[in-house]
Amino acid sequence: MKLIKLDAIDSTNDFLKALSSQDEIDNFTVVTAENQIKGKGQMGAKWFSETGKNLIMSVLVKNFLFHTEKVFDMSLIVSLSVIQTLKELDIPHLSIKWPNDIMSYNKKIGGILIENTLKSDGRIVSIVGIGLNVNQENFEHLPNASSLKVICNKEFDKESLPFLIIEKMKQKIGLWENNSALYRQEYFNLLFRKGVPMPFKNLHNKNFMGIIQGVSPIGKLQVLLEDDSIAEFEIKEIQMLY
Numbered sequence: 001m002k003l004i005k006l007d008a009i010d011s012t013n014d015f016l017k018a019l020s021s022q023d024e025i026d027n028f029t030v031v032t033a034e035n036q037i038k039g040k041g042q043m044g045a046k047w048f049s050e051t052g053k054n055l056i057m058s059v060l061v062k063n064f065l066f067h068t069e070k071v072f073d074m075s076l077i078v079s080l081s082v083i084q085t086l087k088e089l090d091i092p093h094l095s096i097k098w099p100n101d102i103m104s105y106n107k108k109i110g111g112i113l114i115e116n117t118l119k120s121d122g123r124i125v126s127i128v129g130i131g132l133n134v135n136q137e138n139f140e141h142l143p144n145a146s147s148l149k150v151i152c153n154k155e156f157d158k159e160s161l162p163f164l165i166i167e168k169m170k171q172k173i174g175l176w177e178n179n180s181a182l183y184r185q186e187y188f189n190l191l192f193r194k195g196v197p198m199p200f201k202n203l204h205n206k207n208f209m210g211i212i213q214g215v216s217p218i219g220k221l222q223v224l225l226e227d228d229s230i231a232e233f234e235i236k237e238i239q240m241l242y
């Protein structure tokens, strides 16, 4: 695994994307940074991370053939690789809030942003961005966020995390090539707040109650509504309110 360590950068995802379009760079090349000036989150949000405290990494995954289900499978593989790494570090009460927020108890400790480019040969190049709150202690402005240190009351070695996560990703991608449905059950088992009534907001800012049933093979959230029907939502179509 090739590791490029940066001090400060706009976004490790953007840096790696630019690098991958210029050069023939290796699969699983990793870029880490101590600080991001324009860290990117899901849905155009910003990703905040205190300088020098947390894991900020992007990894290049290339050469898998495009298929809509595979795009979501990549997201499963990455979130499960992060979860497996955190389990090995004895982080308690881990779950995945759809589509791929990493949770401990009811707090977000990590986020994943995958940016895909479809090449002319039908293959996809993915820039997999992972932000994990490791040793940050102050979450004054982010009441729903936490870190490994806050949860476990001790410091963690953030330098080893890219190696641990990439090892799992490589292993899972290898197995997945022969059995693409491999990780769906594991993801479902870890799904945050499934099976319990909870409030949502739709595209038209209307609140409604629903119960998460699961996630479709292309990554849509399946929600049981009050009229007993099941609706499927894309990420931009629904917001979980809690």
Ligand code: BTN
Residues within 6 Å of the ligand: 010, 011, 012, 013, 014, 036, 038, 039, 040, 041, 042, 043, 045, 047, 055, 056, 057, 058, 101, 110, 111, 112, 113, 128, 129, 130, 131, 132
């Ligand atoms: C989310 O909104 O939950 C996704 C957050 C993803 C943050 C990571 S940090 C490394 C990489 N570079 C970015 O600009 N974003 C991702």
